[in-house]
Amino acid sequence: MKILETIFLLILVAIIMAAGNTIGYNINFISSLQALAILVVISIVGFLISKLPILKKLPVILWVSVVAAFVSSPIFPGHEIVVQVTDQVSLLAICTPVLAYAGLAIGKDLALFKRISWRIIPVSLAVFSGTFIFAALIAQLTLHWEGII
Amino acid sequence: MEILRDYRVHLLALLVVAVCELIGRQTIWIITIYPMLYAMIIGGMISLPKLKILKEKNMHNASAVMIVTLMLLIAKLGVAVGPKINEILNAKMALIFQELGHFAGTILLGLPLAMMLGMGREAVGATYSVAREPNIAIVADKYGLDSPEGRGVMAMYVCGTLYGAIWMSILASIIARLDIIHPYALAMGAGVGSGSMMAASLAPISDLYPNMAGEIKAYATAANLMSSVLGIYIYILFSLPFASFLYNTFSRLRSKKSSQKAGDK
Numbered sequence: 001m002k003i004l005e006t007i008f009l010l011i012l013v014a015i016i017m018a019a020g021n022t023i024g025y026n027i028n029f030i031s032s033l034q035a036l037a038i039l040v041v042i043s044i045v046g047f048l049i050s051k052l053p054i055l056k057k058l059p060v061i062l063w064v065s066v067v068a069a070f071v072s073s074p075i076f077p078g079h080e081i082v083v084q085v086t087d088q089v090s091l092l093a094i095c096t097p098v099l100a101y102a103g104l105a106i107g108k109d110l111a112l113f114k115r116i117s118w119r120i121i122p123v124s125l126a127v128f129s130g131t132f133i134f135a136a137l138i139a140q141l142t143l144h145w146e147g148i149i
Numbered sequence: 150m151e152i153l154r155d156y157r158v159h160l161l162a163l164l165v166v167a168v169c170e171l172i173g174r175q176t177i178w179i180i181t182i183y184p185m186l187y188a189m190i191i192g193g194m195i196s197l198p199k200l201k202i203l204k205e206k207n208m209h210n211a212s213a214v215m216i217v218t219l220m221l222l223i224a225k226l227g228v229a230v231g232p233k234i235n236e237i238l239n240a241k242m243a244l245i246f247q248e249l250g251h252f253a254g255t256i257l258l259g260l261p262l263a264m265m266l267g268m269g270r271e272a273v274g275a276t277y278s279v280a281r282e283p284n285i286a287i288v289a290d291k292y293g294l295d296s297p298e299g300r301g302v303m304a305m306y307v308c309g310t311l312y313g314a315i316w317m318s319i320l321a322s323i324i325a326r327l328d329i330i331h332p333y334a335l336a337m338g339a340g341v342g343s344g345s346m347m348a349a350s351l352a353p354i355s356d357l358y359p360n361m362a363g364e365i366k367a368y369a370t371a372a373n374l375m376s377s378v379l380g381i382y383i384y385i386l387f388s389l390p391f392a393s394f395l396y397n398t399f400s401r402l403r404s405k406k407s408s409q410k411a412g413d414k
Binding site (some may be wrong): 002004005006008009010012013014016017019020023024025036038039040042043046047058059061062063065066067068069070071072073074076079080082083086089091092093094095096097099100101102103104105106107108110111119120121122123124125126127128129130131132133134135136137138139140141142143144145146147148149 | 150152153155158159161162163165166168169171172173174183184185186188189190191192193194195196197199202205207208209210211212214215217218219220221222223224225226227228229230231232242243246247248249250251253254255256257258259262263266267271272275276279280282283285286291292294300303304305306308309313316320321324330331333334337338339340341346350372381382385
């Protein structure tokens with residue numbers, strides 16, 4: 001995707017997210033916009049890093065998360081402001097537009113989705129169960145080993 | 150700039166978001182439903198090919214925008230990491246090791262079953278994780294959402310959204326009742342990379358051990374924090390490549406076996 005178009009899309013989506021944050025969580029629109037402005041800047045920096053030679057071998061979201069973790073950690077001078085301002089936007093308010101766009105794209109995949117339909121049900125139950133059971137078992141072993149339980 | 154100019158998609162998205170946030174979260178019995186779920190369902194209904202509201206082109210644009218929205222989601226998750234960096238660095242070994250459980254459990258239980266049921270490369274996307282938003286982003290980035298892996302992760306995502314929380318709640322209460330695993334360990338198992346699944350599996354555990362409810366919550370939160378911090382790196386660097394490797398190994402074994410059988414005859 002082109003760099004300029006991605007930046008404009010980030011801004012557009014941020015406005016939609018701010019609107020959702022205002023409607024659903026009663027945060028005033030300007031505070032919501034400020035919070036999203038910071039997230040947009042973090043995303044743009046991460047996105048630009050991921051376009052650099054060599055660095056572009058790793059996914060853009062990895063760079064976005066590294067930039068976000070860096071600017072919110074104590075080593076970054078303005079970290080308190082970053083955390084305080086971005087707290088104004090709810091994670092759930094960000095999830096809603098993500099899924100709204102995902103929903104609007106579903107139509108084109110319906111035929112393909114039907115092809116694996118019933119198989120995904122037992123597989124999904126195995127996956128959800130697996131993550132819980134194995135993590136609990138390993139936690140049991142290591143907590144026991146550390147003498148906590 | 151063609152995607153940016155697709156005003157039809159963006160206006161619909163804004164409308165869907167506004168309506169869903171107005172409805173707000175609803176709790177039915179122990180199950181809480183969030184606006185994001187309605188957004189996906191309403192969006193999905195709008196995009197039904199029968200209704201002819203959106204053209205194939207619009208849907209592809211919506212899918213491209215979704216990848217951009219994920220960057221903002223990851224940015225939001227990322228700014229929660231910085232303030233907790235010291236706690237994370239001091240975290241006990243158990244919190245680090247149990248990440249291996251999340252990683253191994255999904256693949257070891259899911260992938261062989263998916264392949265037995267005849268799934269193709271979809272199995273890789275479907276079973277490398279519990280398929281929450283960051284996991285979609287990772288697959289979208291590596292394979293694209295139009296690939297088999299992308300379809301697998303999206304299919305799992307829908308399953309997780311539809312009944313993941315309900316299933317986790319039932320499973321957790323059954324396993325907790327067996328009384329084999331300590332409630333702290335159960336709590337850490339509940340701290341998967343999904344808020345709704347964590348909440349749903351935590352409820353029955355703390356219900357069964359009311360005198361430890363405080364500690365149970367603390368262990369689950371710490372485990373969940375660990376999942377969201379380490380998780381993304383584990384998914385990118387280990388889980389997804391491992392699932393892909395295991396898929397290739399199994400399918401090679403299978404084709405060798407079938408060619409041997411053919412040779413015998």
